[in-house]
Amino acid sequence: xxxxxxxxxxxxxxxxxxxxxxxxxxxxxxxxxxxxxxxxxxxxxxxxxxxxxxxxxxxxxxxxxxxxxxxxxxxxxxxxxxxxxxxxxxxxxxxxxxxxxxxxxxxxxxxxxxxxxxxxxxxxxxxxxxxxxxxxxxxxxxxxxxxxxxxxxxxxxxxxxxxxxxxxxxxxxxxxxxxxxxxxxxxxxxxxxxxxxxxxxxxxxxxxxxxxxxxxxxxxxxxxxxxxxxxxxxxxxxxxxxxxxxxxxxxxxxxxxxxxxxxx
Numbered sequence: 001x002x003x004x005x006x007x008x009x010x011x012x013x014x015x016x017x018x019x020x021x022x023x024x025x026x027x028x029x030x031x032x033x034x035x036x037x038x039x040x041x042x043x044x045x046x047x048x049x050x051x052x053x054x055x056x057x058x059x060x061x062x063x064x065x066x067x068x069x070x071x072x073x074x075x076x077x078x079x080x081x082x083x084x085x086x087x088x089x090x091x092x093x094x095x096x097x098x099x100x101x102x103x104x105x106x107x108x109x110x111x112x113x114x115x116x117x118x119x120x121x122x123x124x125x126x127x128x129x130x131x132x133x134x135x136x137x138x139x140x141x142x143x144x145x146x147x148x149x150x151x152x153x154x155x156x157x158x159x160x161x162x163x164x165x166x167x168x169x170x171x172x173x174x175x176x177x178x179x180x181x182x183x184x185x186x187x188x189x190x191x192x193x194x195x196x197x198x199x200x201x202x203x204x205x206x207x208x209x210x211x212x213x214x215x216x217x218x219x220x221x222x223x224x225x226x227x228x229x230x231x232x233x234x235x236x237x238x239x240x241x242x243x244x245x246x247x248x249x250x251x252x253x254x255x256x257x258x259x260x261x262x263x264x
Contacts, residue, residue: 013059018044028094032058068181072099150240
């Protein structure tokens with residue numbers, strides 16, 4: 001059965017297809033593993049491709065109030081361990097980048113590389129507090145406003161409709177607890193002050209793709225210390241879901257990076 005149980009935590013639904021170098025795909029808040037359907041179909045032709053629904057999302061079970069970054073990273077580590085993955089490349093979008101980074105920092109031997117798509121870290125601390133307050137007051141309404149800001153002229157209408165439906169279908173506790181874990185407290189990796197101290201600790205090779213709507217975060221991350229083989233790019237015409245807006249371009253870029261770093 002495509003389920004695994006994290007000790008003391010949730011039961012996670014996942015799919016595991018293909019053979020070759022393992023790639024673990026992690027979605028963001030209010031999403032699920034179907035975000036990767038088009039990419040997983042291509043990757044699984046020559047990679048072992050694991051797609052997981054994170055706790056409280058999709059077909060995975062909820063764990064009331066426990067959606068902090070450390071818990072999400074522990075889930076990822078459990079997936080790697082229980083499936084016997086040998087240093088997978090972790091591809092993560094948005095808030096999914098937070099546990100991916102925590103995993104790479106705390107367990108460097110478990111990660112072969114990181115591909116981060118418009119990552120959810122690096123929000124200015126004062127702005128994070130303001131947005132968090134709005135989310136706590138009206139979770140679904142606030143998240144719909146956040147998602148409206150993710151979209152740009154090239155975002156197809158079907159993506160906008162799909163995102164709205166999934167936001168409305170996500171339990172309020174999942175939304176508020178995830179935001180609390182990401183943006184509030186001294187270990188909240190979504191904050192610029194915290195991420196700025198943690199990102200330079202990553203030793204795995206990284207490809208980081210930023211959307212044009214987050215140019216300020218792209219420019220901020222460029223100022224941080226990082227290895228010479230890290231690759232940071234700005235896709236100025238795309239929105240937060242750039243990998244869905246330009247799927248062929250994204251898969252080509254991913255495969256080029258994997259080959260360049262001996263991870264294909």
